[in-house]
Amino acid sequence: MTDPDDATGLRHLLARVVLVEERVRREVERRQADDPDPDDAFRGLYLSDDAVARLLVTRRSPGPPAPDAAERLAAVEAEAPASSRLLRLTRDFGLTPLDVEILLITLIPDLDERFESFYGYLNDDVTRRRPSIGLALALCGVSPADAGARARLNAHAPLRAHRLVTVEDPERPFLTRALRVPDRVTSHLLGDDAPDPRLTGLLTDWAGAGAVGDPAPLARAFASGVGLAYLREEQGGAGAALALQALAAAGYGALCLDLDALARDPHHHDVVDAAIREARLTHAGLVCAPLDVVAREHTAVVRNLTAALDLPIALVGRLPWDASWSARPPLHLVAPRVAPGGRADLWHHAYPGPAPVDVDIEAALAPFLLTPAQVAAAAHAAAQQSVLDTGPLTLAHIRHGARAQNAAGLDRLARRITPEVGWDDLVLPRGTKDRLRELTARARHRDRVLGDWSMRPGGGRGRGVAALFAGDSGTGKTMSAEVIAADLGLDLYTVDLATVVDKYVGETEKNLERIFSEAAGVNGVLLFDEADAIFGKRSEVKDAHDRYANVESAYLLQRMESFDGLAILATNLRANLDDAFTRRLDLVVDFPMPDEHDRRHLWDRCLGGTLPRAADLDLDFCAKSFELAGGNIRAIAVTAAYFAADAGTPVTMPHLIHAIQREYQKLGRLTLPHEFGPYVELLTA
Structure with missing residues (x-):
């Protein structure tokens, strides 16, 4: 349905167009009266000798305006409604009365196709069916030699600077260049608000x-x-x-x-x-x-x-x-961030329907840094996921919708892991688990503590959380990072810093900057493996290599401090880390080698519940006799499973002993008979 204000404004536009039409008609009639050969069928296609002779003795000048033209224009403008788009365009673009006349003269072929023929006739060229600059000035009653009038169509004048009128044929002389009103301007004047x-x-x-x-x-x-x-x-x-x-x-x-x-x-x-x-x-x-x-x-x-x-x-x-x-x-x-409580309000506003009362939206979104538009998109994505699963909205759906807003650039620089483990899968000392839970609490409440309560003021520091996981290989550092990501509902991105370091000066910093820049668009946990490769202690400068190695460490220290996300650095050699870096960490978590009690749990968990086991498996002996990390125990369990699959039997004690022997060989450890006790005869040569 047409807006009444637009309909009234359109009548004003058409009333102005009628005045232009009368001017065009008078010009056509004046040209016809002076035409020595009005019946020439090839007009506009060639110039006869008579036509050239007439051009030599005549001078084109604007025709006189109609006697009542000014009065009629004043009457039309007096009746113009405030809603007229032509009036608003005149005001908003700073147009003069001459600008408006030129605009209307240029516009009229888009409202009535007959005027293409009129303009072709007045241009003396049937192929030029748009008004030229010279013709437009003549129809406005001004001389083509009027510098002020010509200036209304230069590149910096409102009509052209604001793209209300375009001038075509730039290679032609100024007065013969064609004028055109862009389709979007025409549509706007006619009441259409669809964008270009x-x-x-x-x-x-x-x-x-x-x-x-x-x-x-x-x-x-x-x-x-x-x-x-x-x-x-x-x-x-x-x-x-x-x-x-x-x-x-x-x-x-x-x-x-x-x-x-x-x-x-x-x-x-x-x-x-x-x-x-x-x-x-x-x-x-x-x-x-x-x-x-x-x-x-x-x-x-x-x-x-x-x-x-x-x-x-x-x-x-x-x-x-x-x-x-x-x-x-x-x-x-x-620009402010959306407060944690504000994210829940935005989410509820965008979610198509009532959310279950037992789902805490604010807590689910707390680890995510999302813009208002991303919160709305996350709500729609969660709704779609719940429809796909044909069930009520769950915490997993909300987290899926939030993760869907991540940028994809970091996937090219780091390996993304979708967490599939939980707290129950971790076999760690109680103190270590407590520190890991403290880390998740910091990630959830950083906006309140560091933002609302301003507990990290000044110094260009971000609102990120940085932690160090230190311990021998296989003690559970990577798995713990995965558990933390799962608890927060985030993806885990692992970066091997050993692959980032470059021998060429400045390249390491560039590689790191790319990672941090891409990570800024991702809600995830960033795990830097082998952190001691670059976070090593800065040394006394003895040569250029030492100088640039120190620059790399200093740069990364500064960049970590301004990072807004959750970063975990894993190292096997905590003693090698620079003290300045350790000071900037929020939390340091030590991962000790598991004791006998934890090793017994690890053996049972790594063998799993679906792998068939023989009745003679002596896991108590394995836990007591072999001081191994969790990663080694998992590798042994997998190797034993392959032995069992090849033999077509459940996993037996010989399978485990052979697998332990293979793991010792990988680690370069000696196979001492006393460690294997009563099972020493199962060892192979």
Whole structure:
């Protein structure tokens, strides 16, 4: 159904078009009256000698306006409603009366196809069916030699600078260049609010639902004429949502431009121009995020965006602002994060239906740093997953929806593990388990402790949690990281730092920066294996190698301190770590070799409940006699299972003894007869 205000405004537009039509008709009639050969069937295709002679003795000048033209125009404008889109466009784009006349003259062939023929006739060329600059000026009653009138169609004048009119045929002389009104401008004047097709896939909605932070200060700035704001945010920041609320409070609509998608568009400069025009047409501000990729690779695009002086623009990103990006300084703000309780409100608002009362949404989302739009997307993803499972919403569905918002870049730099173990699978001393549970508590409550309570002020420190797992190989460090990730509902990403270190100067830092940058877009647990490869003690500088090794360690210390995620570093050699690094850790967890009691549990758990066992298995003897780590016991259990599968029997004691012997050979340990006691005769040569 057509909006009554749009219908009234359309009548005003058509009334102005009628006045233009009369002017065109008078010009056609005037040309016909002076035409020496009106019946020429090939008019516009060639120039006869008579036509050339007539051009030599005549001078084209604008026809006189109709006697009552000014009065009729004044009457039409007096009856124009405030809702007229033509009036709003005139005001918002700063058009003069001459600009409006040129716009309407250029627009009319898109409203009535007959005018293509009229313009072809007036151009003396049937192939040129759009008004030329010279013809448009003549129809406006001004001389083509009028410098002020010509200036209304130069590249920096409102009609062309704002892309309301395009000038074609740049290779032709100025007066014979054709004019055209872009389809989007025509559609807008006729009442259509569908955005420019070139913006398809680039306009998005980051708002989510509900209020985030306090938009009042930014709203006051926009209302007072501040045109450019930069909201710097961290992972899970709500900069875009805050900007949208501020624009609404200041009386503007909003267009959200996805700058990541824009950076991949080969015609990004034209797209920026279309977005700025769209915002002006709809009396909206622009919210552009994330700025980072565009700022690094397409600085000219940022300059183009910030050149729109009369348009409120909010840029959102994580990089520090670079003064070279814009000729005018922006208003700087720090974008807030969504508070833990606020995430639950946003989630409930977006979830299609009531959530079960026994599911604690706030606790489920506490480990995740999500933007408002990501919270809304997580709610929809959780709903879809519950439909797939044909059951009620569960904690697993909520966590699945939140993990689905992770960026994929880190998968190229680290190995992702979907956790499949829990606390019951860990066989560790009680003190070690207590420290691991303390680590999960820190990850859950970091926003409250480090954010709301400001327990880590200053120094550029992030809100991350860093822990060190120290112990011999096979004592459960990686498995514990997997359990922590499972308890928090996060994925585990393992990074082997030994593969990050590069012999070329500066490459190690680049590799690490790529990992941390990608990890900033991921809600996961980051596990650095073999951490002593780079976190070793800084040594006295004796040569260039020592100097650069110290630089690598110092860089990583600084980068770890500003990291916002959960990072776990595993090492077999705690004594080799730099003291400065240890001081920056939130928690150090030692993983001792298991004692006899824990080894008995490990043997039973590693053999599992589905592997068939012979009645003569003596696990008590294995636990007492062989001082092995959990990783070694698991490897022995797998080897014994292969022996049993090959023999077609349950796992027997000979299978276990042979498997233990193979593990000793792998470890380079001597096979001492007294360790094997009564089973020594089962050893093979």
